[in-house]
Amino acid sequence: MKPLIIIDPGHGGKDPGGGSNEYWLEKDMALEISKYQYKRLSELGISVQLTRNNDMYLSSSKRSKIVRDSEAKYCISNHINAGGGQGAETIHSIHSDGKLATKILDKIRQTGQKTRRVFSKTLSHSPNLDYYFMHRETGNVETVIVEYGFADQKEDIDRILKHWKDYAEAVVKAICEYMGYSYENIHKMDEDRWKYAGVEYLHTKGILNDLEGWKEKINEPMPVWATTLLLKKIFEKLKEED
Numbered sequence: 001m002k003p004l005i006i007i008d009p010g011h012g013g014k015d016p017g018g019g020s021n022e023y024w025l026e027k028d029m030a031l032e033i034s035k036y037q038y039k040r041l042s043e044l045g046i047s048v049q050l051t052r053n054n055d056m057y058l059s060s061s062k063r064s065k066i067v068r069d070s071e072a073k074y075c076i077s078n079h080i081n082a083g084g085g086q087g088a089e090t091i092h093s094i095h096s097d098g099k100l101a102t103k104i105l106d107k108i109r110q111t112g113q114k115t116r117r118v119f120s121k122t123l124s125h126s127p128n129l130d131y132y133f134m135h136r137e138t139g140n141v142e143t144v145i146v147e148y149g150f151a152d153q154k155e156d157i158d159r160i161l162k163h164w165k166d167y168a169e170a171v172v173k174a175i176c177e178y179m180g181y182s183y184e185n186i187h188k189m190d191e192d193r194w195k196y197a198g199v200e201y202l203h204t205k206g207i208l209n210d211l212e213g214w215k216e217k218i219n220e221p222m223p224v225w226a227t228t229l230l231l232k233k234i235f236e237k238l239k240e241e242d
């Protein structure tokens with residue numbers, strides 16, 4: 001069955017990538033992010049494939065062939081940037097409207113990561129060809145290259161070390177929203193399934209009416225007035241059922 005999405009961890013094997021530093025090699029960080037997204041998208045019921053799931057080398061022709069042959073609708077190619085700058089950016093094909101790339105960068109921004117720009121680039125002297133092979137050679141598969149930040153910039157290093165999972169998750173969220181898959185509830189349930197059992201039960205019993213509102217505040221303390229009102233409601237409900 002062809003997947004909806006193929007995720008491409010950049011580089012691999014003898015090619016460590018450029019966005020490396022003393023904390024990570026780009027090929028490893030890209031693989032971590034990609035495996036996380038693979039797991040999350042699978043959990044959300046979205047068919048997904050990886051171009052590599054271990055530290056193997058893929059030439060650009062092999063990599064783009066895997067992407068083309070997957071017949072996926074979309075490809076997310078994960079990278080860490082280097083060479084001066086700060087923040088994430090996404091790159092789409094010159095033949096794409098850029099909407100998915102824009103949504104992905106918006107979601108990454110919402111996690112608190114700095115963002116630069118969404119862009120596309122042509123091959124010099126060939127205004128009809130993409131500069132990046134992941135756009136130029138991947139056929140009908142719409143590819144977005146995601147650069148999560150810079151491996152040689154202090155703040156980005158700290159943020160990526162601490163928050164790479166949030167950035168990876170932001171892409172999952174963007175994909176769900178863009179493709180109309182339900183995201184919020186499944187994700188929350190998945191995060192801490194047990195935490196929602198109580199509010200969901202009280203919701204089915206008609207004691208809590210704003211289920212989503214309660215879920216939003218699941219880790220917040222409850223003021224005395226709300227606790228007492230809730231107990232009052234439960235007490236009344238029990239009396240009704242007598």
Ligand SMILES: [Zn+2]
Pocket residue numbers: 010011017018019026078079080
């Ligand atoms: Zn790279």
